[in-house]
Amino acid sequence: MKRLAYLVLGLLLTPMALSILVSFTPSRYLELPRDEWTLAWYRQFFGSPVWVQALGNSLVIAALTAAFSVTSALATAMALVRHHFRWKAAWEGALLLPMVLPSVALAAGMLAVVRLTPLWGNHLSLAFAHSVLAIPVAYLVLRASLKQVDPNLEAAARGLGAGPWQVFRFVTLPLVIPAVLAATLFALVISLNEITLTLFLATRYTETLPRVIWPNLRFAITPLVAAASVILLALTLPALVAAGWWLRPRRGNR
Amino acid sequence: MRKLLLAPSALLWLAGVLTPLVFVLRMSLYSRGDISGEKRLDLLFYQPGTWSLESFAKVLTEPFYQRLFGFTAVLAMVVTTLTLLFGYLLGYAVYRASPRGKIALILLIALPKFTNILVFVYGVKIIFGPNGFLPVVAGEVMLLVPYAALTIAAALEAVPYHLVEAARGLGASSISAFWRVTLPLSMPGVSAAAILTVLWSASAFLGPYLLGQPAQYTVAVEVERQMHQDLNWTIAAALNVVLIAILGAAAYTMSAVRRRLA
Amino acid sequence: MIEFQEVSKNFGAVTAVRNASLALADGELLAVLGPSGCGKTTLLRIAGGYEQAGSGSVRIHGRDVTRLAPEARNVGMVFQNYALFPHMSVLDNVEFGLRMRGVAKEERGARAAAMLSLVGLDGAEKRKPAELSGGQQQRVALARALVIEPAVLLLDEPLANLDRNERLRMRDELRALQQRLRITTILVTHDQEEALAIADRIAVMDAGRIEQTGRALDLCLNPASPFVSSFFGLRG
Secondary structure (H helix, E strand, C coil), X not given: CHHHHHHHHHHHHHHHHHHHHHCCCCCCCCCCCCCCCCCHHHHHHHHCHHHHHHHHHHHHHHHHHHHHHHHHHHHHHHHHHHCCCCCHHHHHHHHHHHHCCCHHHHHHXXXXXXXXXXXXXXXXXXXXXXXXXXXXXXXXXXXXXXXXXXXXXXXXXXXXXXXXXXXXXHHHHHHHHXXXXXXXXXXXXXXXXXXXXXXXXXXXXXXXXXXXXXXHHHCCCCHHHHHHHHHHHHHHHHHHHHHHHHHCCCCCCC | CHHHHHHHHHHHHHHHHHHXXXXXXXXXXXXCCCCCCCCCHHHHHHCCCCECCXXXXXHHHCHHHHXXXXXXXXXXXXXXXXXXXXXXXXXXXXXXXXXXXXXXXXHHHHHHHHCCHHHHHHHHHHHHCCCCHHHHHHHHHHHHHHHHHHHHHHHHHCCCHHHHHHHHHCCCCHHHHHHXXXXXXXXXXXXXXXXXXXXXXXXXXXXXXXXXXXXHXXXXXXXXXXXHCCXXXXXXXXXXXXXXXXXXXXXXXXXXXXXXXX | CEEEEEEEEEECCEEEEEEEEEEECCCCEEEEECCCCCCHHHHHHHHHCCCCCCEEEEEECCEECCCCCHHHCCEEEECCCCCCCCCCCHHHHHHHHHHHCCCCHXXXXXXXXXXXXXXXXXXXXXXXXXXXXXHHHHHHHHHHHHCCCCCEEEEECCCCCCCHHHHHHHHHHHXXXXXXXXXXXXXXXXXXXXXXXXXXXXXXXXXXXXXXXXXXXXXXXXXXXHHHHHHHCCCC
16 A cells, blocks of 8 residues: 555656656757766757747746735735625635636636737736636635734734734734745746646747747657756745745644 | 725736636627637627527537547546545555655655646656557646645544544454545545546646647647637637536536535 | 723624723723623723724723724733734834834833833843743733833733732732732623732623622622622622
């Protein structure tokens, strides 16, 4: 039983390991490097304006996505955790809906909508689209953390003369900052890796790294794709480290 | 003030979820066959005489689309079964691990989710060889197992291990203790994972597209093809509407069953 | 002084406080005594502005504060779980109210340190609340509430989370401090012994209603209702 579990886990981790190895191959084909290792594919990546441009687009869109989704998810979580609302469950359900909607359906609708707006071909349209997917995740992380904050702490701060903004600034935010960081990293990862919505919404000027990898994956696979993948991985790996820190065993909650 | 806090996500939801879905619905009811992106979609809503159920008739009756939905359902069932099986295996490993081991296992299970989905699919391609049914199933299962494993692990955490020990003490073998104690008590996690896995595997797009032959194309792949290659947005929209309707009904039924069992 | 006039509060279908009227003289310590769920904490939270009164009014020094936010009332409150800010040092906790009032850094440091010394906590400034004992946390909460020189001090079951020895010592210190600062104080408790030992007057509450208000002796000798007499365990 246990051995089978580790076998499954090993299998899950193999694709990632393979693509890292292949990115160092001297061969022109997808072969594991044997005696010789090379950085040639990375050099080619950074020598190509198309790939470098895509990397820049990815970073800009990811940063915008993190900013939008974390601020709006934090505001929503504060409202829904702290206050009584009618239709609270419906609000939450609607907010989490994009997690279970087929992304091609969202993508098709978004394409039709965005083409009518000046956002077409703009980084913002992609950032908004990615935020639709990032908000549910950011919301779940922030809600869990806000529920841990004793409402009396906020009441005490009010009683000591703090206005609502000061309560947030000096009490609530410092107490949920680990969750804010975790949510930010999740949002960055979601945006950096998103492909389905991007496939529909990106134009020549807003192609992200996954969007440039895409046609290569279907048609002409070279180790350059593996190198590009590893660069993406290097961008998202810090998020995993943060997640590990977030999950670390803690004594007590407060 | 409170209402204001809800404004950003509510606006994004209206613009980024509801409006696109309304557009999909409207496009699916358009009568002129194809609407490519070049046409003026903004006038669509106001044009009289452009409403029709043609695309639905086509999607629901033509054998091609029936086969498409049939294959998608079969794939979803195969993928869900395997995902739950392997997910339970991993979730159980997390449950039985030491506190430190738990965290290490959780991180390793989550690791593939932090790598790019394209990197991942690319690796699956290397392992499972030329495109076909096996790589599609393997790819989708491997994409979904981490979620199932973590959901089931969370449910198992709520099962105190001393209950199993008590059952053993009363003479149950380890296998019957598992079947009679552990498994029933972890069912809420399994059923939650099942619902999510069915929804996600039935709308599978990347796996079938990148790892499959045309015979393994799903509804979602066909949507992309109609949008980008055939430029028939009406059919794509109708496929989307039918897919969402089926998924909604499935989710509703499964949650009702889940509540009944709980 | 603080005055409640016919204050009522409902939570949905439940009436937590029903037509409560009370008036405290300057420097008086009044104990609100009643079983759990009788509405005494709600009454206290209405005084602090943490809950809005459904009807009736609250006046502090003659000013109607019924609709004022907590930060506009200048009322000090010690919460039952102390509600110390876990991410701040003891000194930062005590300074917080002064900081919100825009008091300069040196002055607020000096005032906070003086207040900590008054409650008997010299030398703990740099520590975090989690490193302190229950009694020490209680003192920090008290210093934090008092340093803003509030018009009224509100204490919600201040001794409930302490062990017996600490409770008796803290009770006496609390009374001494209150007398020394001459601060108008409302103390909420379910413990009649505590109320008898510390309060100038006692208000007995049951099911959201103030049954009787008076000196301890009056309550014992002339209970206004069977509930009051049962609560004091004496037959009048």
